Amino acid sequence: MIYSVRGKIIHKGTDLAVIECGGVGYACRTTLATLSQIGRTGEESMLYTYLHVREDNVELFGFATEQELNCFKMLISVSGVGPKAGLAILSDTNPERFALTVATGDYKAFTKTKGVGPKLAQRVVLELKDKITKEQLSGGDASEAFFEASAESGGNISEAISALVVLGYSQTEAASVVAKLDPALSVEELIRQSLKKMAANL
Numbered sequence: 001m002i003y004s005v006r007g008k009i010i011h012k013g014t015d016l017a018v019i020e021c022g023g024v025g026y027a028c029r030t031t032l033a034t035l036s037q038i039g040r041t042g043e044e045s046m047l048y049t050y051l052h053v054r055e056d057n058v059e060l061f062g063f064a065t066e067q068e069l070n071c072f073k074m075l076i077s078v079s080g081v082g083p084k085a086g087l088a089i090l091s092d093t094n095p096e097r098f099a100l101t102v103a104t105g106d107y108k109a110f111t112k113t114k115g116v117g118p119k120l121a122q123r124v125v126l127e128l129k130d131k132i133t134k135e136q137l138s139g140g141d142a143s144e145a146f147f148e149a150s151a152e153s154g155g156n157i158s159e160a161i162s163a164l165v166v167l168g169y170s171q172t173e174a175a176s177v178v179a180k181l182d183p184a185l186s187v188e189e190l191i192r193q194s195l196k197k198m199a200a201n202l
Contacts, residue, residue: 002026002060006046009039015087017062019047028062029083032091037064052076052083059083067095067195070168078127080120089113089124096191099163102128104187128166157183160190169198 005028007021012035018025028047038045047062048069061083063069068090075086090098092113101109102125110121157178164174177194185193 002049002051004046004048007044009041009043009045012041019045026060028060029087030062031087033094034064034068067167071095071098074128074166078124080123085115088115095167099166100188100191102166103159103163156187156190159187160194163191164194
């Protein structure tokens with residue numbers, strides 16, 4: 001498994017970035033968001049990667065952030081969603097909005113992507129929400145109690161925690177950060193501030 005590639009950008013296309021590492025050019029299929037973040041041809045960049053292997057094809061996918069990579073891996077785990085559809089969805093959103101859409105069950109937001117109909121959009125939300133149910137998440141008694149209390153108290157906090165879990169954080173990490181924020185904030189703002197705090201602690 002190739003975890004990441006770092007090197008000079010030697011080519012950029014509509015959904016492709018080629019990164020030269022040690023004299024080898026790695027063609028990475030990617031999103032519009034990543035293409036806008038990695039800089040211009042000739043500059044150095046780094047992409048987090050995912051190697052997709054099929055009987056008739058091997059493709060490398062690259063992303064500017066680990067959050068976007070996590071979203072991509074979750075998307076292609078959904079029945080009926082291939083890499084092409086996964087890139088299309090992530091080109092029309094960002095990890096924060098993706099997590100919010102899944103956590104709130106707003107499947108209609110995914111139908112804005114070309115080629116994604118209502119049935120597939122509903123499947124994405126249903127299958128990914130199922131993956132982050134409380135029973136499947138790790139966490140101590142304290143974080144579990146906090147999750148239950150937050151669910152009873154409103155919903156913004158529990159939805160923000162669920163969204164952060166979609167992005168790859170553990171329930172414990174998400175709950176501990178969200179607990180420090182104002183519960184009156186919107187779900188989107190809770191997610192945004194949580195991500196900033198987590199990034200600052202890296």
